[in-house]
Amino acid sequence: MSAATVTEEARQDAPEPPEAAKPRRGRGRFVPYWLLLPGLLWLIVFFALPMIYQASTSIQQGSLEDGFKVTWHFATYWDALSEYWPQFVRSVAYAACATVLCLLLGYPLAYLIAFRAGRWRNLVLILVIAPFFTSFLIRTLAWKTILADGGPVVGTLNSLHILDVTTWLGITEGHRILATPLAVVCGLTYNFLPFMILPLYTSLERIDGRLHEAAGDLYASPGTTFRKVTFPLSMPGVVSGTLLTFIPAAGDYVNADLLGSTDTRMIGNVIQTQFLRILDYPTAAALSFILMAAILAMVTFYIRRAGTEDLV
Amino acid sequence: MRWLRKNLVVIAGLLTLAYLLLPNAVVTVFSFNKPKGRFNYEWTQFSTDAWKHPCGVADMCGSLSISLQIAVWATLVSTALGTMIAFALVRYRFRARGAVNSLIFLPMAMPEVVMAASLLTLFLNMGARLGFWTILIAHIMFCLSFVVTAVKARVMSMDPRLEQAAQDLYAGPAQTFLRVTLPIAAPGIAAGALLAFALSFDDFIITNFNAGSTVTFPMFVWGSAQRGTPVQINVIGTAMFLVAVVCVVVGMAAGRRRNKPAA
Numbered sequence: 001m002s003a004a005t006v007t008e009e010a011r012q013d014a015p016e017p018p019e020a021a022k023p024r025r026g027r028g029r030f031v032p033y034w035l036l037l038p039g040l041l042w043l044i045v046f047f048a049l050p051m052i053y054q055a056s057t058s059i060q061q062g063s064l065e066d067g068f069k070v071t072w073h074f075a076t077y078w079d080a081l082s083e084y085w086p087q088f089v090r091s092v093a094y095a096a097c098a099t100v101l102c103l104l105l106g107y108p109l110a111y112l113i114a115f116r117a118g119r120w121r122n123l124v125l126i127l128v129i130a131p132f133f134t135s136f137l138i139r140t141l142a143w144k145t146i147l148a149d150g151g152p153v154v155g156t157l158n159s160l161h162i163l164d165v166t167t168w169l170g171i172t173e174g175h176r177i178l179a180t181p182l183a184v185v186c187g188l189t190y191n192f193l194p195f196m197i198l199p200l201y202t203s204l205e206r207i208d209g210r211l212h213e214a215a216g217d218l219y220a221s222p223g224t225t226f227r228k229v230t231f232p233l234s235m236p237g238v239v240s241g242t243l244l245t246f247i248p249a250a251g252d253y254v255n256a257d258l259l260g261s262t263d264t265r266m267i268g269n270v271i272q273t274q275f276l277r278i279l280d281y282p283t284a285a286a287l288s289f290i291l292m293a294a295i296l297a298m299v300t301f302y303i304r305r306a307g308t309e310d311l312v
Numbered sequence: 313m314r315w316l317r318k319n320l321v322v323i324a325g326l327l328t329l330a331y332l333l334l335p336n337a338v339v340t341v342f343s344f345n346k347p348k349g350r351f352n353y354e355w356t357q358f359s360t361d362a363w364k365h366p367c368g369v370a371d372m373c374g375s376l377s378i379s380l381q382i383a384v385w386a387t388l389v390s391t392a393l394g395t396m397i398a399f400a401l402v403r404y405r406f407r408a409r410g411a412v413n414s415l416i417f418l419p420m421a422m423p424e425v426v427m428a429a430s431l432l433t434l435f436l437n438m439g440a441r442l443g444f445w446t447i448l449i450a451h452i453m454f455c456l457s458f459v460v461t462a463v464k465a466r467v468m469s470m471d472p473r474l475e476q477a478a479q480d481l482y483a484g485p486a487q488t489f490l491r492v493t494l495p496i497a498a499p500g501i502a503a504g505a506l507l508a509f510a511l512s513f514d515d516f517i518i519t520n521f522n523a524g525s526t527v528t529f530p531m532f533v534w535g536s537a538q539r540g541t542p543v544q545i546n547v548i549g550t551a552m553f554l555v556a557v558v559c560v561v562v563g564m565a566a567g568r569r570r571n572k573p574a575a
Contacts (some may be wrong), residue, residue, distance in 0.1 A: 032404035036412065039393035039456055042414050048451040050430035057433045060401040065354055105328045113327030126560055127329060133556035135514050137533040138549040141333035141541060145342065145353045193332060239339070243421070251423025254516060258537055268425045275429055275521065295423060303508075 044283040050293075058285035066280060074087035080286045084270050088294070089265040094181065094256075095249035098188035102245045105189070110200035110237070111230075115209075128197055129287065136191055140258050143187055146260070147177040188257035195244040203237030204230070239306045247295055265290055336553060343546035348447060350540025362543035366551075369542040374533055376548065379529040382387020382444070383513040387453035391505040393452075395497075401460070402467045419457045427454065427519035435522060442524025450522050451512040458555025460505035 058076060063069035081088075091283055113124050131139060147153055159165045166172040181227040207230065216226040231238075253268030267287065274284035316323075342352055346359035367373040400406070412569065419427065431450055440446060474496065478488040516530040523531060533545055 008455040030529065032400040032406045035396040035404075036406075038399040039460075040412065042393060042453060043419070043456060046431060046434070046449055047419050049417065049425065050393050050427075050434040053433045053437050054430035057437075072539065083472050105324075105331065108321045109326075109328040111321050116322055122564065124329065126557070127333060130553065130557055131332055132510060132514070134336055134339060134549040134553045135530055135533060137516060138545055141353075141533070141537060141545075142342070146334065158427060160568070190335070191418060191558035192326070194439040208365075209495065221448035247421060248421055249424040252517075253425065254534075259521075264564055268423070270519070271425050271429055275432060284429060285433060288426050292426045296421075299421060 008197065028170050030291045054285045054289060055107055057281050058289050060282050073126065073282070076282050077290065080283050081290065082269065084287060087265055088202040088290070090264070091250050091268070091291075094185055094188060094264075094266060095246050095252075097185045099181045099196075099242050099246045101189040102193050103242065106196035106200055106241065110204055113197075113201050115205035116209075125201070128194055132194065134294050137254065137258075140187055140254060142252055143183070143190065144178065147183055147186070149176045149178065153177070178259060179264070181260070181264055184256050184264045184266075187259045187298055188249045188252060191252070191255060192245040192249055195248070197241040197258070198239040199244065200234060200237040203234045208234045235306065239303070241297060243302070247299065250295060251291060262290075293309045314321075317560045322344035331558045338392070339546050340550045340553075342447060343543060344548045345543055347543065352541045352543050352546065362547045366544055367542045367546050371491055372529075372542065372544055375529045375532040376529045378444070378467065378526065379513055382451060382528065383509050384449050385565070386512040388454055389511045390455035390459050391501060394456050394504055394508075395463050395501055397456075397460045398463035398467055402464055406480075416457045416460050419454055420461075424454075424517040425521075428518040432521045442522055443526045446522045446524065447519055447528065450518045451515060454515075454518060455511055458507050462507060463497065463500045464502035466495050466503075470496050526567050 002218070056070055057068065057071050059070060059074060061070040061071045061073045061076075097144075109124075113121055113128070117124050129136075135182045137227070145151070154175070154177055157166075164173050165174055166182060167174070171185075177183050177186075183311075184191070211227055211229050213234070214228045220228065251268050252265055253272050256264050256266045256269050271284050271287050274280050274287065278284075326542070342355070343362060344350055344360060345355055346357040346361060347354065348356050350388055362368070397412075401409075401412065428450075431446075431453070435446055470493075473487055475492055475563060478492045479485075483491065514530060516534060519528050519531060520534065529548070533541075536542060536545060
């Protein structure tokens with residue numbers, strides 16, 4: 001399952017399986033290279049090479065009519081940043097909110113599946129994956145119906161004066177949810193929630209149930225047991241879950257486009273418009289390069305931080 | 313009160329589950345709607361029209377068939393290439409292993425929009441015509457890493473002594489591979505293939521950048537969000553959901569029956 005990917009990767013950098021050490025002689029020595037060749041070539045030509053092309057595009061100047069030429073014009077980066085920094089900040093903020101919400105919402109469900117579901121476990125797991133079977137665009141559009149201005153959700157929140165509070169906080173506007181930051185974060189949370197739940201479940205499920213009993217025997221309250229035993233042991237799931245939610249959420253433009261307004265545009269929206277409508281390739285390439293660098297830096301920092309404490 | 317405290321986590325979990333499934337319920341209910349305007353966002357009247365004429369909207373079923381073709385080809389190619397890489401990674405020791413691992417890991421850690429944009433710069437620079445083939449190339453690229461991860465997990469948990477036993481019983485390398493290795497690795501390969509199919513079929517962002525004028529099903533839905541959403545979209549969404557759930561349940565029941573005599 002894709003969800004377990006990040007932890008999987010972390011584990012596999014560890015020692016090799018013993019049978020891999022078998023020495024190969026003669027023609028057999030080249031077997032791994034033949035196996036790797038087609039797939040890796042594909043990744044090099046269509047993943048790594050495009051990154052280089054993108055880097056070169058970002059320092060070009062020119063126009064659609066006359067063509068673009070490499071002029072080492074690094075000012076594009078500066079211009080792009082100074083013009084679009086609000087969208088960068090917004091993307092990181094929305095993605096961070098969605099990630100925290102996913103963790104808060106997803107943890108109880110993952111816990112429920114791992115420890116409390118009993119014979120319903122498989123059914124609940126299927127229900128978590130089931131939404132994937134319907135195109136995510138269709139499901140995101142359904143939120144337009146759910147959060148509609150005259151709908152029951154907005155009506156209830158209005159009569160409870162909750163929307164007044166959220167308006168005061170600046171995340172909704174004028175007694176509605178659609179076309180506000182709240183709607184976008186709600187959509188992002190919804191779309192990436194399964195990517196949080198599945199790795200959480202995988203690491204919770206590995207925990208030996210007797211550890212809970214032992215904690216109880218040593219007079220730990222359920223709260224303490226959770227804080228000192230369950231949560232630390234689920235850290236690999238928390239780390240990979242947050243990465244699997246944050247990265248796609250930060251680059252997403254579908255939710256901001258369908259559920260938001262021009263005030264909720266994220267960096268993905270800018271890159272998309274620059275590339276496909278305005279056709280300003282250097283700016284778009286620079287923005288995309290900055291996004292990639294920012295995310296790689298954040299992810300590396302985060303893995304280091306989380307890694308020194310609980311992940312080894 | 314005590315009961316509530318004991319079951320708080322269950323209640324919270326079920327609420328999250330409801331949040332996850334609510335949109336699917338809305339999609340299903342609104343597939344029976346008869347909307348007044350061009351958009352299907354408000355409930356007006358019960359009708360089964362859309363279910364009777366699922367292809368009643370221009371171009372929708374065409375886009376569905378393009379999506380299916382791309383998904384099938386992307387699944388076949390990425391599963392073949394990914395399985396080969398997975399076997400090489402688990403079974404052999406070779407140079408530049410770390411570089412290979414990160415080349416496979418990076419596409420999964422990269423925001424889709426970055427891959428989409430950079431691939432488009434490549435195609436523009438090469439002067440490639442955007443369309444079916446560029447979409448297919450892109451889909452194979454991002455499915456590959458997921459297949460490798462799924463297959464690798466399975467191959468790593470395989471007992472190498474089974475293959476040694478087969479060779480001790482005078483099976484040749486080809487026979488060992490076909491009769492022992494492949495059947496054991498099959499669940500991992502199947503999981504990778506299913507994942508690839510789902511990822512490819514539902515992909516929007518990378519497709520949107522590299523499609524040219526070709527319209528896949530997600531692209532059709534995206535366009536209709538601007539022009540007006542036909543009820544048929546919900547019919548397709550609901551039907552896909554039902555088919556997939558039935559497949560999963562049947563598959564699980566079959567798996568359970570097969571495992572029973574062994575247990």
